[in-house]
Amino acid sequence: MxxxxxxxxxxxxxxxxxxxxxxxxxxxxxxxxxxxxxxxxxxxxxxNGYLPFKYFNLDLRYLIKFNQYEGFRTGLGGITNEKFSERYRLNGYLVYGFKDKRSKYSIGGGFRIHENSNSWINLSYTDDLQETGSSTFLTDKRFFTFFEPRLLNIDLFHRHITKSISLEHKISNHLLSETQFATSKINPTYNYNFVLDEVSYNTFDLSTARISLQWSPFSLYKYQKDRIVETKDGYPKFTLQYTQGIRNILGSDFNFSKLDFRTQHRIIHKNDAQTTLSLVAGIASGQTPLTHLYHAYPNNIRKETILQRFSVAGLNSFETMYFNEFFSDKFSTFQFKHFLKPFKISEWFKPQLVLISRHAIGNMKSIDRHQGISFGTLDKFYSESGFEINKLLFGFGLSFAYRYGGYHLPILEDNIAFKFTFNLSL
Known part of the structure; x- marks a missing residue:
């Protein structure tokens, strides 16, 4: 360059x-x-996290990471690009955790069956870890940051060996879909048993079918070099996903269903300020193990003092909520951020103040099914508010959040989170 x-x-x-x-x-x-x-x-x-070469792009997400279970995790991954083929692609990664002393890997590929609708059939085989209670949408665009703040302190993972086949299909420019069928062998890395009909499961098999839809009605598109490209990233956006766990199909142990919804909105103000709003909700019913239920994006470690809990704030996480403090089979979160106009102190020093308010509510039926791990629910309505001062030095800033409402803690400093922020974009 x-x-x-x-x-x-x-x-x-x-x-x-x-x-x-x-x-x-x-x-x-x-x-x-x-x-x-x-x-x-x-x-x-x-x-986007790729270092391009002639026929493939190196995936920077796998170079180095850190979490409480694996310690340092490092490896290589990548995907073939259009110079390799416009109709076929191969992707994969291989990583190693130095603390758990295990390799993890994934290998997959896809082939395009229709160009105008950008329809692809994808296959993959993955042997890796996943955070318990995390939930993702199939249609989410790739998201890359130089490091993931929440990942540093996560310790509750389950191992999964997953085989999947999926179909990506663009119904229209504004409506994307992806359908997937997968089988997984699940093995929690922590002490956990799922009790069902007087049978206790500490490992289990799942067969799931998922369909995900992402609607962006206010985005704009145009033809460019014989392709349709997005010229305006419009808001609000809406994502809906349904998951069905099917018992007795390919050895699957449980029958359950999940419905997940997310909407995101961004308002750009005339004075270079902006406001972002996010609403996320999910409901799980049937025989759903803890691995496939919900947490509310916690990002606080259990240490005695504020300074001992000092770490890095996430982008959309609850900074005062402790890891593994709450799980739910139905939940909803609402997040509000208002970015004030940056303070132009000099040409290179332009810190920005961000006002933040986050709220969560949830509940869980049949909590006694989940044994070996203790946690609470969110039925009393969780709230935290605070602010960030970003871009103070080399992309770093400071964050302050205070916990109040139904889950306010008796000791004052236990309700306070004081952390770094990190914002760096190319």
């Missing part, structure tokens, strides 16, 4: 110092424009 940038600067300097004929000027202008486009494409891929 430095070499390319140097070439561009050299071209600009030369064209300003020496007379050229019109044809040469046009040629140089085209080269500069082409180099600029390449630079933008490179930075875009890097911002």
């Amino acid at each position: 430095i070499k390319h940038l140097f070439v561009v600067i050299a071209f600009l300097f030369t064209t300003n110092c020496f007379a050229q004929n019109p044809l040469e000027k046009e040629t140089d202008s085209a080269k500069v424009k082409q180099d600029s486009i390449k630079k933008i494409e490179f930075l875009k891929k890097l911002g």
Whole structure:
């Protein structure tokens, strides 16, 4: 990249110092424009967590991470790009955890069956860990950060060996869908038993069918280089996902269903301020083990003092809620953030104040089915509010949050979370 940038600067300097004929000027202008486009494409891929090579893109998410169960986790991963093939793709990763001394891996691929609707059939085999109580949407776009703050302190994982087949299909420019069928062998890494009909399960098999829809009615699109590209990331966005666990199919132990919903909205104000709103809800019914229930994105570690709990704040997590404090079979969270106009102290120092308020409510039936681990529910309505001062130095800032309402704790400092923030974008 430095070499390319140097070439561009050299071209600009030369064209300003020496007379050229019109044809040469046009040629140089085209080269500069082409180099600029390449630079933008490179930075875009890097911002999405890929380091591009000729036929594949190295996935930066797998280089190094840290959590309480694996310790340092490092490895390599990647996916083939369009220069390899526009109809076929291969992807995979291999990582190693130094604390649990285990390798994890995934291998998969896909083939496109219809170009206009961008329909792909994908297959994968994965042997890895997943955070208990986490829930993701199939249609979520890839999200990359240089490091994941919540991951640092997570200790409740379950191992899963999952085989899956899925179909991606663009119903329209504004409506995306993905359908998946998967079988998984689940083995919690912690002391846990799921009791059902007087039978206790500490490992179990699941067969699940999922369908996910993402609707972006206010995004704008246009044709560019014979392809439809998004020109405006419009809000609000809506995501709906249904999961069905099917008992006695390919050895599956439980029958359950889950319905998940999320809506996100962003308001841009005239004074360079903005407001973001997020509502997430989920409900699980039937024979659902704890591994597939819900937490509410906690991000606080159980230490005695505020300074001992000092860590890094997440992007959308509850900073005063302790890890493994609550689980639910139905829950809802609402988050409000208001980003004030950055304070322009100098050209390079522009800190930004963000006002934050988060709330959660939930409950759980048949809590006695889950044995070996203790936790509470969210039926009393959980609340926290606070602020962040971001971009103080090299992308770092500070965060303060206070816990109040139905789950306010007797000791004052136990309700306070004081942490770093980290915001860096390309």
